[in-house]
Every structure is written in C-alpha cells, then in structure tokens.
Amino acid sequence: MRRLLIKILALTGLFFSSFTMASPTENEFIPCKKIAVAMLESCLQHDDGNCWVKSETAHNSCRTKVIDSHKVDQNRVNAEKNAAAKRAAEIEQHKANNDI
Structure with a gap:
C-alpha cells in the first residue's frame, strides 16, 4: 500500500510540474x-x-529574452518524466526480484 501511495504522489507531482511556469x-x-x-x-x-x-x-x-527565459522547456520536462518513470520501474523490478 505504501509503495502505491508513493507512486501516486510521484506521478501526480510529475504531472502537475509540467503545468508550472514562472513569470518574470x-x-x-x-x-x-x-x-x-x-x-x-x-x-x-x-x-x-x-x-x-x-x-x-x-x-x-x-x-x-527575459520572457523566453521563463518558458518551460517541454522537451526537457518530458525527458525528466520519462527518466523518472524508468527509474521507478527499475526500482520496482529490482524489489520484485529480491522479494522472490
């Protein structure tokens, strides 16, 4: 149950982080x-x-230039999301292998 909660919180944070944009x-x-x-x-x-x-x-x-410096780099955000999801999957796979 705790693992599921952590996954949900992590994915929720990643989802909403793509919508944040700082203003100059x-x-x-x-x-x-x-x-x-x-x-x-x-x-x-x-x-x-x-x-x-x-x-x-x-x-x-x-x-x-000032305004552009505050825009979200969507490619970078997507790459970070994919890397985080991949890391989470690897950790889960490692845990599943060690639980056997």
Whole structure:
C-alpha cells in the first residue's frame, strides 16, 4: 500500500510540474529599460536617424529574452518524466526480484 501511495504522489507531482511556469518579475526588466535609454542617448548624441525605433527595438528584444527565459522547456520536462518513470520501474523490478 505504501509503495502505491508513493507512486501516486510521484506521478501526480510529475504531472502537475509540467503545468508550472514562472513569470518574470518587474526587476528583471530593469536592464531592458537601461538598454533602451542608453541606446536612445547614444543615438541622439550622434544624430543618427530612427533613434526611437532603435531604442524600442532594443527594449523589445531584451523583454523577449527575459520572457523566453521563463518558458518551460517541454522537451526537457518530458525527458525528466520519462527518466523518472524508468527509474521507478527499475526500482520496482529490482524489489520484485529480491522479494522472490
């Protein structure tokens, strides 16, 4: 009975872990704002055209990288699930062989 409970808890944890996704916090976007400001200041000092566009592009690119860093790698999650299931099966097989 205890083994069954452990298996159920482990599988439940693996199932729900694939649905978790962390969200970036506001302080993670601070460097993006600083990059945008630095890009704008540099551009304006050199009288380059399209300063606002360049600054906004740099800001958006940075934000995208921050957001992407929080996305779940589904392939990795699936590989971890499969490895955990395989380990559990090997342990059960080992226990079954030793119980004989």
